[in-house]
Amino acid sequence: MTAPKWWQSGVIYQIYPRSFQDSNADGIGDLPGVASRLEYCARLGVEALWLSPIYPSPMADFGYDVADYTDVDPIFGTLAQFDALVTQVKRHGMKLILDFVPNHTSDRHPWFLESRRSRTSPKRDWYLWRDPGPDGGPPNNWLSQFGGSAWQWDAATGQYYYHAFLSAQPDLNWRNPEVRDAMYEVLRFWLRRGVDGFRVDVLWQLIKDDRWRDNPPRPGYRAGHEPPHHSQIPLYTADRPEVQQVVAEMRRVVDEFEERVLIGEIYLPVERLVAYYGAQLDGAHLPFNFRLLQSPWNARAIATLIDRYERALPAGGWPNWVLGNHDIARIASRVGPLQARVAAVLLLTLRGTPTMYYGDELGMTDTTIPPERVQDPFEKNVPGLAVGRDPSRTPMQWTSGEYAGFSTRAPWLPISSASAVVNVEVEERETSSPLTLYRELLRLRRSSEALTLGSYEPVAMTGDLLAYLRRSPRSCLLIALNLGPAPFELDLASLRMKGRLLLSTHMDREDRSVLADVALRADEGVIVELT
Numbered sequence: 001m002t003a004p005k006w007w008q009s010g011v012i013y014q015i016y017p018r019s020f021q022d023s024n025a026d027g028i029g030d031l032p033g034v035a036s037r038l039e040y041c042a043r044l045g046v047e048a049l050w051l052s053p054i055y056p057s058p059m060a061d062f063g064y065d066v067a068d069y070t071d072v073d074p075i076f077g078t079l080a081q082f083d084a085l086v087t088q089v090k091r092h093g094m095k096l097i098l099d100f101v102p103n104h105t106s107d108r109h110p111w112f113l114e115s116r117r118s119r120t121s122p123k124r125d126w127y128l129w130r131d132p133g134p135d136g137g138p139p140n141n142w143l144s145q146f147g148g149s150a151w152q153w154d155a156a157t158g159q160y161y162y163h164a165f166l167s168a169q170p171d172l173n174w175r176n177p178e179v180r181d182a183m184y185e186v187l188r189f190w191l192r193r194g195v196d197g198f199r200v201d202v203l204w205q206l207i208k209d210d211r212w213r214d215n216p217p218r219p220g221y222r223a224g225h226e227p228p229h230h231s232q233i234p235l236y237t238a239d240r241p242e243v244q245q246v247v248a249e250m251r252r253v254v255d256e257f258e259e260r261v262l263i264g265e266i267y268l269p270v271e272r273l274v275a276y277y278g279a280q281l282d283g284a285h286l287p288f289n290f291r292l293l294q295s296p297w298n299a300r301a302i303a304t305l306i307d308r309y310e311r312a313l314p315a316g317g318w319p320n321w322v323l324g325n326h327d328i329a330r331i332a333s334r335v336g337p338l339q340a341r342v343a344a345v346l347l348l349t350l351r352g353t354p355t356m357y358y359g360d361e362l363g364m365t366d367t368t369i370p371p372e373r374v375q376d377p378f379e380k381n382v383p384g385l386a387v388g389r390d391p392s393r394t395p396m397q398w399t400s401g402e403y404a405g406f407s408t409r410a411p412w413l414p415i416s417s418a419s420a421v422v423n424v425e426v427e428e429r430e431t432s433s434p435l436t437l438y439r440e441l442l443r444l445r446r447s448s449e450a451l452t453l454g455s456y457e458p459v460a461m462t463g464d465l466l467a468y469l470r471r472s473p474r475s476c477l478l479i480a481l482n483l484g485p486a487p488f489e490l491d492l493a494s495l496r497m498k499g500r501l502l503l504s505t506h507m508d509r510e511d512r513s514v515l516a517d518v519a520l521r522a523d524e525g526v527i528v529e530l531t
């Protein structure tokens, strides 16, 4: 076996830069702020930091609307401060991953300003312009994922342009070779500056149908209960076969440099997701696996999804798992504080690269956002369905002090009232805090070949118990997770096993003797080293 890559053995930690650490008292996090917290990240034990977008942007979608791909927004700092951050991240023994947003630009990007100038602009074809449909309305029925039609009328030139998200986020035309070349140069710009890879935004949506066919309706859509775009199956706007060629090209660019990683944001069923590894494993190294974000939280559902994912993986394709991100409710709010600890064990003991979301290691929960403080354009466009993403984007909680040590003035989103107790300063001193649990888990994971690289074997269980083995040539670990509220006697002897307890989510077991059974309490997860 070849030596594992850093992105296989290590853990990725997502930082939402607006909310990690403010260094200049404007209430918004920034790059020097991130730099001042590298010690924390290194001590936590993660391998790589992924920064959500830091590029110049009108911030209509908080940086996912890029106005210049090769600079840093003044809110976050300067290019010089970025270079300094790269150096410091490396000095701490970590890697830096950037967010690449290729599907769309800001409507203020010079490319789009040029493109919308006239129908004969040399950049007209860089975006998706269409004549009105036969009735004078939009060219087809495609819907924006942030509400309304995906087509925006441009009176000056008498055509519509396509935007999968906000009208301020026009989609680029990835069938145009000039667009591809320009975007690959963007990748090289950052790779030369030393970034270790990219998380690629909405990678599966880059190519749209070249015949502009209507998307079919989705049976069972519940109007008023889910966002309007769920009323269609995105058959012609996402996961088009031609996108695979783009993914392979991006991979070739990344491979021009050594030891870099290509990660794709892809919300697709597992059987489609795995296509993004590439037919010859020449696609994304890690097509993000979001199964745990969408699964019901019970042992059977999770066991099934793990099996399905493991079975679908192509030979040599490296698995990965995501538990939270800036687009969904935090894990502690989805499953509650006790099960969030079980989820931590799950994330960090499954086979494959885990991605953590900042603050989840503290047990941060979603913060209630008063209506007048809503920032997220999705929530503003589609009110009343609780689609807002602000609750999981609130500032990192460092201390019990004012503004949680994030800033010296009121931040862009409110600080959680829970920050008085849920914060780094307090949790560092507590032997059983979520932070202490995460540090211990990360330490265990780094020191265990079975956990980082070993095989995965399900262990048949009933009821609320989820159990599996992680095995390497030298050791074998049993992970047993109680996803329910009732205690459970885990009879190791009947499984022809015995072992030593390495960790419990409750962080209160000191016993290192060899056991033939483990009494699992409610909501308890354990890691047992089999002997």
Ligand code: GLC
Pocket (backbone or CB within 6 Å): 061, 064, 065, 101, 165, 201, 202, 265, 326, 327
């Ligand atoms: C991705 C991002 C999300 C953003 C959207 C549009 O899904 O994760 O935050 O709003 O793309 O760029």
